[in-house]
Amino acid sequence: MTTATTHGARDHARAQDGTEVEAMPRIPAPDGAVWAETVAGGNYTHKVLARGTEVRFTDLEGDACAHVLLYVADRPFERLNVADTVKVLWNAYPGAGHLLLSDQGRVLASVLAADVPVETVCGTSTLARNTARYGDGSPHGASPAGRELLKLAAAKNGLAPRDLPPSISFFKGVRVDPDDGRLTFENSSRPGASITLRAEMPLIVLVANTAHPVDPRPDYACTPLDVLARPGTPTRPDDPLWNSTPEARRAFLNTADHLTARGIA
Template identity: 70%
Template sequence: MATGTVTTYGARDHARAQEGTRADAMPVLPASAWPAPPEGVAPDALVWAETVAGGSYTHKVLARGTELRLTDLAGDACAHLLLYVADRPWERLNAADTVKVLWNAYIAEGHLLLSDQGRVLASVVADSSGKHDALCGTSTAARNTALYGDGSPQGASPAGRELLKLAALKNGLEPRDLPPSLSFFQAVRVVADGKLEFTGSAGPGASVTLRAEQPLTVLIANVPHPVDPRPEYVSSPLEVLAWRARPTAPGDPLWDATPEGRRAFLNTADHLAARGIQ
């Protein structure tokens, strides 16, 4: 132990001296202090600004209308995402319905992320990656232990499900509350024989922006995709930015893009109106 921290006072002084220290991966508080807000977004509109290290996780409760941008900084991030309605977490992301109702297994701009109530949780309003996955979910402790020798959340190769459990617990949720997640920035394709082919990332700097169509609890684990064939545990930093904006409204092209999407937005609007949420 360092000499300066052998006493309680020394430990306190050492801890206080760390104030203002910046690490490569950490949240920025307040978010308005983020040095490079997205184009057209005022710094005081930012509500979340964080860099999530590879093999780590984050979480936040976001207001309806908030826009959330995820960026793959170095080309090897993989953001495993779960969404819950903030005050009623039994309504949550349903990856199967997201694929089934919208007739599309490959997430891209204009896609809607649905709950099992037929309502929109979030919409994809921008995407420069095109490398996402709604089929495989995230990695497990058993899978990572078999591949890398360890899948524990504090180990060298944490599994996505183990990290999402931690994020869930910090929001009053239990392991049984974790449905299959969506993966952003690492993709698979279904080939002719029905097998999944890993197609990797779009490279450094790709981003995707989601719009919260209801108040949401957001859980994110940044870990390798479960069918990534590389023998090493490869996971690079993920940038997370969110800012105040407006939810999708009637007349927006996204609202009327498909009959299924329009019905999902109408279901959402009806539900929110009954609860007095504008």
């Protein structure tokens, strides 16, 4: 089939209808889900999610690394602040029961379950670093950098490179030496490991599935990531998570105050 003519190109495109590959969105999402997608290693995805949505990321083969950014959907100048998440919650290694905070002290998402490392120190990889390490960091090359992929995801949501703060990473761990501050990479994920977040505000979610920036292996290594999101209910004051710590209670109160004033809560 030739694509040299308009009709040939149309026929070729239509012949792909119904084709399924390993990594792709599943539309419509099955079984009441609102987002179902397999993201190839070295690729990205994005979605706008309603408040209360529960989204699960799963490492299918044991070598995924999800670099994630969160923004309030209708006011994306409020966004994930990894530094405040660590500082306010007194924990550089968040897991189940922890909160992901915005730069305004509100809860963007809560971590419902996690059997994977959550990394808050390094952010994602850059064009210059991947080019130096692997020979290419471009978004469509053999070893795309996370920041380059997040730029593409951001652009599809009306956001520019200046809107990309440091990201949080799932499935690869980094430990900070308490004596000299050196970083130790922990390739500690496994096939089937997962983390589930609950959106506490309407969110834009950007995800780049790329090799971790301090992965010491000489070759670019990243395997598929599964994303599945279902409707849910945001955290309420009678949920133990709301009052788990004084800092959590304050963050949830900040969130409720903001949403109530806007008629959303």
